[in-house]
Each structure stands twice: as C-alpha cells, then as structure tokens.
Amino acid sequence: MSSAKAYAAYKAKEALKPYDLQRREPGPHDVVVDIQYCGVCHSDLHQVRGEWGFDNAYPMVPGHEIVGTVEKVGASVKKFKAGERVGVGVFVDSCRTCESCKEGLEQYCEKAPLWTYGGVEKETGRPTYGGYSTRIVADENYVLRISSKLNPQEAAPLLCAGITTYSPLRHWGAGPGKKVAILGLGGLGHMGVKLAAAMGAEVTVLSSTDKKREDAKRLGAHHYAVTSDPQTFSKLANSFHLIVDAVSAEHDFTKYTELLKRDGTLALVGLPAKPPTIVPFALTAKRRAVAGSQVGSIRETQEMLDFCAEKGFGADVEVIPMPKINEAFERMLKGDVRYRFVIDMASLKG
Numbered sequence: 619m620s621s622a623k624a625y626a627a628y629k630a631k632e633a634l635k636p637y638d639l640q641r642r643e644p645g646p647h648d649v650v651v652d653i654q655y656c657g658v659c660h661s662d663l664h665q666v667r668g669e670w671g672f673d674n675a676y677p678m679v680p681g682h683e684i685v686g687t688v689e690k691v692g693a694s695v696k697k698f699k700a701g702e703r704v705g706v707g708v709f710v711d712s713c714r715t716c717e718s719c720k721e722g723l724e725q726y727c728e729k730a731p732l733w734t735y736g737g738v739e740k741e742t743g744r745p746t747y748g749g750y751s752t753r754i755v756a757d758e759n760y761v762l763r764i765s766s767k768l769n770p771q772e773a774a775p776l777l778c779a780g781i782t783t784y785s786p787l788r789h790w791g792a793g794p795g796k797k798v799a800i801l802g803l804g805g806l807g808h809m810g811v812k813l814a815a816a817m818g819a820e821v822t823v824l825s826s827t828d829k830k831r832e833d834a835k836r837l838g839a840h841h842y843a844v845t846s847d848p849q850t851f852s853k854l855a856n857s858f859h860l861i862v863d864a865v866s867a868e869h870d871f872t873k874y875t876e877l878l879k880r881d882g883t884l885a886l887v888g889l890p891a892k893p894p895t896i897v898p899f900a901l902t903a904k905r906r907a908v909a910g911s912q913v914g915s916i917r918e919t920q921e922m923l924d925f926c927a928e929k930g931f932g933a934d935v936e937v938i939p940m941p942k943i944n945e946a947f948e949r950m951l952k953g954d955v956r957y958r959f960v961i962d963m964a965s966l967k968g
Contacts, residue, residue, distance in 0.1 A: 619643060619652075623941055623966050624751035632669030633944045634750070637677055641755045642742050646694035648697060649761050651704055656749035657683025657775040657933070658959035660805060660866060661889070663947050671892060674736055681749030681961075682734040683709045683777040685770045689753070697758045703770060705762040705923070707777035708756055708913045710734050710746065712926045724760075725913045750943065752967055762920050765912035765927035772932025775805065775958040776923060778913065779826070783810035783862055784922040785914035786815060786885040789895060790860045794818040800839075801859040801874060803830045806887055808957040810933055811837040812924075814862075816929045822858070824850075824874075833956065837934075851876065871896040871908065880904040887910050933958045939965030951967035 619640040626637035644650050662680035664930050675848045684706040688698050698704060698841075709731035712719050716728040724731055732740070764773050782805055792798050798819040800810040807823070813837030814821045822841040823834040823851030843850045854877050861874055866888040875884050875896060886908065896908065914922065926932060934957045938946055946959045 620752040620753065622678045622751045624747065624945055625627050625966070626679045626750070626960070627666035628677045630666070630674065630676065636951060637679060639747050639751065640680060641747075641753055642739065642744075644690065644692045644743060646757055647757050648692045648706065648755050648765050649695060649758050650691070651686040651706060651754050651756065652747055653684055653686040653752055653754060653760070653963045655685045655771050655774040655937075655963060656681040656961045657778065658946055658950065658961065659775075659778050659844040660950060661681060661778075662748075663950060664889075667733070670721040670834040670889075671886065672736070675745045678736060678745075679747035679750050680735050680796065681751070682706070683774045683779070683960075684734070684749035684754060685764055685774045685777070685898075686963075691758070695758045697721040698761060698763075703764040703766065705764050705773065705779065706734060706749065706756050706760070707736055707762065707775050708920055710756045710760045711740060711854050712735075722917050724947060725915055734746050737858040750961065752963055760916060762916070762923055764856075764923060768923070768928065768932055771935055771937055771962075773923070773926075774960050775809070775933035775935065776926055777919070779805050779920050779958060780813070780926065781808045782806055782887050782911070783864065784813050784925070786816055786862055786887060787819075787860070787917055788912065788918070790883050792796050792817045792860060792905075796820070796859045797857060797879075798860045799877065801822050801861055801863045802865040803834060803957075804864065804953065805933075805955070805958045807862075810835075810836055810862045810864060811929055813925075815839065816925070816931070819880070822854075822867070824861070831911040856880075858882055860882045860885060862887060866890055868894070872900045875900040875906055875908060878904065878906045879908070883907045883909055885909050887911055922934045935960045937962050941965065
C-alpha cells in the first residue's frame with residue numbers, strides 16, 4: 619500500500635476536508651499516476667452530497683477528470699512507461715466479458731463500469747477513490763494517453779466534459795451539412811460547442827439568457843438563441859438534426875423536441891434530478907427521438923483526446939488550489955465559472 623493526500627466528504631452534505639488514503643500496490647498490469655490536475659465536475663457535487671439517491675460510501679474522494687504523469691508501472695504493462703503524461707476518466711474497470719465490453723463500449727457494461735470513485739475495487743474490496751488526491755493506481759487498459767500538444771490543465775476536463783459531449787456528437791453524425799444545437803452553455807455545453815464546430819457542423823447555442831452570446835461566438839457557435847423568449851421556439855421549430863441537452867436543471871423536454879427536424883434526436887447528457895415529462899405527439903409528428911448518452915468508451919475517449927490535440931484546444935478552465943474546493947462548489951451552483959474548475963494538485967503536495 620502507498621499513502622496519498624486527498625480531500626474527502628466524510629458524510630453527505632458536509633464540506634470536503636483533508637483525508638489520508640491508501641492506494642493499493644500496483645499489480646502486473648497497473649499504472650501508478652502522480653496526479654497533477656483534476657477537473658471539478660457537477661456530478662462530483664451531486665455525489666458527495668448524496669443527491670442522486672445512491673448508496674454512497676463515505677469518506678468519499680471525488681474526481682474523475684485526472685491528468686498526471688506515470689510514476690511507475692507493473693511488470694507486464696506494455697502501453698505506458700514512467701514519465702509519460704496520462705489521464706484517467708470516469709471509470710477504471712469493467713467486467714470485460716459482457717457484450718458491451720467485448721464491443722469496446724465499456725461505458726455500457728452490463729454489470730456496470732467500475733467508477734473512478736464510489737465503486738469497489740476488484741483487487742482489494744475497498745472503495746475506489748478519485749482524483750482529488752495526489753496519486754491513483756489504475757489498470758493500463760483504462761488509462762489514456764495525453765498528447766504533449768494539449769495543455770494539461772485544459773486537458774483534464776476532457777476526461778468527462780469532453781467525452782460526454784463528443785460521444786453523442788459522433789454517434790449521431792455531427793459534421794458538415796448537419797445543424798446541431800447545444801442546450802446549456804456550461805461545463806459540458808462549452809465543450810459541445812467547441813467539438814461540434816470543429817467537426818464542421820452548423821452550431822447554435824440555446825441559452826436561457828443573452829449573457830453568454832459573445833462567449834458562444836468565441837467558442838465556435840454560428841448562432842445564439844435565448845430560450846426565455848417564447849418566439850425562439852416558433853422561429854426555430856423543425857430546425858435541428860441533433861440537440862445535445864447539457865442542462866441538469868428541470869426543463870420542458872417537449873418544447874426542445876419540437877425544435878428537431880424529422881428524424882432528429884434530442885440527446886441527453888445533463889441529468890436533472892426530477893424525472894421529466896414529454897408530450898408523445900412531439901415525437902410521433904416527426905419521428906423524433908429522445909435518447910441518452912453516457913460518457914464514452916476508452917477507445918472513443920482516446921480518439922477524442924487525439925482530436926482535440928490535432929485541433930489545438932482543450933477546455934476553458936479556472937485553476938484553483940485544493941483548499942478552495944468548497945468555495946468552488948458553491949460558485950459552480952451559481953454558474954460562476956467559465957467554464958470548468960481544475961484543481962492544481964501541487965497545492966496538496968506541498
């Protein structure tokens with residue numbers, strides 16, 4: 619076992635505090651990662667506060683947007699060597715034997731992926747602890763390579779916000795000739811805009827206020843529509859091939875479904891706590907679909923990282939020291955970040 623410094627929620631709804639944890643010794647296929655940066659995802663806040671109704675184990679160390687360098691590797695590791703820059707995302711293992719895993723779609727593992735935090739390690743039976751820490755141990759098959767072309771601070775949120783929006787954009791064919799809307803310009807949405815524009819789609823941002831119009835343009839959006847204006851829904855009816863819905867607050871699915879063209883898809887990546895309702899006629903009238911998408915596979919995540927490196931962009935970030943995490947959570951609830959907090963782990967190692 620090796621020690622690591624961390625911040626943890628000791629109980630639901632309590633502030634995060636310093637925590638010392640033990641990482642397992644690396645097995646033959648494991649990679650030990652010295653964590654440099656970890657992004658702050660809204661799901662971290664939901665999880666540590668017990669807002670999704672899961673049977674969470676505490677103390678909980680959140681964080682699944684991890685970038686660092688390889689400290690050492692197990693004897694049988696072939697993919698990585700010490701000193702290389704790598705990433706760890708939302709999950710660190712899966713059953714590897716179900717149909718989804720065999721197809722390279724580990725995020726849909728029928729036995730559920732092993733989440734980077736809040737899961738149970740196969741090797742030890744102990745809880746998995748996330749990236750709000752100085753070190754992590756993960757199987758080489760669930761570790762990603764981070765190009766030197768990417769700023770490591772900006773690369774961290776790609777491990778969740780990036781792949782969560784990239785996967786539905788790729789799956790539903792965003793590209794030249796396609797009209798794509800991104801609903802909600804936050805941590806997820808801002809990456810959706812960048813990625814959809816880089817894929818060649820015509821991109822519209824749908825936002826509740828006019829405050830982020832200039833940001834949307836800078837990020838690559840071609841159009842901007844304010845959804846608090848009722849005329850927006852009549853003007854944009856039957857407009858989009860795909861809407862990526864990144865809103866986690868309660869909202870009217872029916873209104874947004876009616877913005878889709880025939881055979882269009884409303885792809886959900888935001889996770890509202892309250893179950894939504896939808897008028898069936900909004901779907902049947904144009905053979906529209908409402909679908910969901912859960913992060914992406916390891917293969918697809920590596921593809922996304924390489925795509926971002928080739929295009930020369932990461933996330934828009936505000937870097938914070940670890941002791942500022944509780945303040946960052948409160949600011950995130952108020953939408954006071956453009957667009958993703960990233961923790962500098964040097965602040966925890968000193």
